[in-house]
Amino acid sequence: MKHLDYYRPQSLDEALALKGERGAEALFIAGGTDVMVLGRQKKLDCAALISLRGLAELTQMKLEGDTFFLGAGVTLSRILNSPEAARHLPILHDAVQVMGSTQMRNVATVGGNVMTAASSGDTLGPLLCLEAVCRLVSAQGERRVPMHEMFTGPRVTAARADEILLGLDIPLPTSGDRKSSGCFIKLMRRAALDLALINVSVQLWLDEAGETIAKARVAAGVVAPTPVRLVESEEALEGAPLAEALKEQAADHALGRSCRPRDSDRCSSWYREEMVRVLVPRAAGRALNRMGIDAGQVG
Numbered sequence: 001m002k003h004l005d006y007y008r009p010q011s012l013d014e015a016l017a018l019k020g021e022r023g024a025e026a027l028f029i030a031g032g033t034d035v036m037v038l039g040r041q042k043k044l045d046c047a048a049l050i051s052l053r054g055l056a057e058l059t060q061m062k063l064e065g066d067t068f069f070l071g072a073g074v075t076l077s078r079i080l081n082s083p084e085a086a087r088h089l090p091i092l093h094d095a096v097q098v099m100g101s102t103q104m105r106n107v108a109t110v111g112g113n114v115m116t117a118a119s120s121g122d123t124l125g126p127l128l129c130l131e132a133v134c135r136l137v138s139a140q141g142e143r144r145v146p147m148h149e150m151f152t153g154p155r156v157t158a159a160r161a162d163e164i165l166l167g168l169d170i171p172l173p174t175s176g177d178r179k180s181s182g183c184f185i186k187l188m189r190r191a192a193l194d195l196a197l198i199n200v201s202v203q204l205w206l207d208e209a210g211e212t213i214a215k216a217r218v219a220a221g222v223v224a225p226t227p228v229r230l231v232e233s234e235e236a237l238e239g240a241p242l243a244e245a246l247k248e249q250a251a252d253h254a255l256g257r258s259c260r261p262r263d264s265d266r267c268s269s270w271y272r273e274e275m276v277r278v279l280v281p282r283a284a285g286r287a288l289n290r291m292g293i294d295a296g297q298v299g
């Protein structure tokens with residue numbers, strides 16, 4: 001790897017000031033699990049790294065009223081070991097369980113996963129379904145970008161180069177006593193330490209009687225250049241009686257406008273399309289199971 005200057009600021013303000021001084025030649029680094037791979041591949045186009053590791057402002061994870069704040073610098077292991085995350089955000093908890101290895105999860109951060117913005121990023125579908133809001137800070141102040149506006153192209157986000165992702169505000173799906181749960185499923189070629197061939201996330205909210213799906217959020221990764229919401233699946237699920245929704249609508253509408261899988265050396269577009277049709281109803285069924293509803297045989 002070429003020589004790089006390395007800065008270890010002690011506060012968010014210091015990190016922003018350093019970025020102001022070095023401009024485009026400096027790159028932020030958190031856990032480094034994506035940045036170091038780029039370095040080894042000689043694709044790191046910068047002269048300096050500014051570490052965000054351990055900055056107090058970025059490492060908080062707390063429930064504040066109806067909002068779960070997840071700091072960008074929270075590691076995947078902390079999410080995995082958080083009883084609050086497991087209880088309130090099972091869809092995200094599912095995802096971190098199948099990301100990388102223990103060693104990698106101990107350093108990799110959720111903010112790094114969002115800012116890398118890979119179509120295969122495993123936390124991205126869950127965060128889309130949870131309608132998380134990204135909090136971006138710069139020397140000019142803070143602005144908020146909803147997750148569904150964050151991914152503007154392959155590995156490109158709506159964040160400016162001078163902005164740091166502070167964290168994510170996640171509205172609690174069960175606030176106001178709403179019945180809600182979600183599920184994430186990742187298909188890999190081997191059982192661990194692999195990127196997704198495809199991943200699917202589903203979060204469901206029931207009506208007050210618990211008989212129909214009042215609201216659905218469905219997202220998938222590696223079916224388009226960015227992680228995407230499958231809006232047609234959402235529309236098909238919303239208002240549907242539970243069993244019918246799973247058996248017919250969810251599968252038939254999974255392949256909507258936003259789902260455009262491509263052939264890759266890892267698997268074919270045909271296989272990805274077939275798997276979206278299988279995994280959307282399966283994830284929806286498991287989300288219902290988590291609300292104590294017997295959704296029948298959904299795999």
Ligand SMILES: Cc1cc2nc3c(=O)[nH]c(=O)nc-3n(C[C@H](O)[C@H](O)[C@H](O)COP(=O)(O)OP(=O)(O)OC[C@H]3O[C@@H](n4cnc5c(N)ncnc54)[C@H](O)[C@@H]3O)c2cc1C
Nearest residue numbers: 028030031032033034035099100109112113115121122165
């Ligand atoms: C062995 C291995 C296995 C992996 N397995 C998976 C997997 O199963 N699923 C998956 O989705 N990914 C996987 N990855 C990819 C990677 O680990 C994740 O994307 C991880 O979450 C990145 O986090 P990080 O903190 O290491 O990011 P870094 O490498 O530090 O940073 C990544 C990018 O985000 C930017 N960035 C980081 N934090 C901020 C911030 N707060 N504000 C602004 N910009 C920021 C950096 O500038 C950089 O561009 C794997 C990687 C490896 C090496």
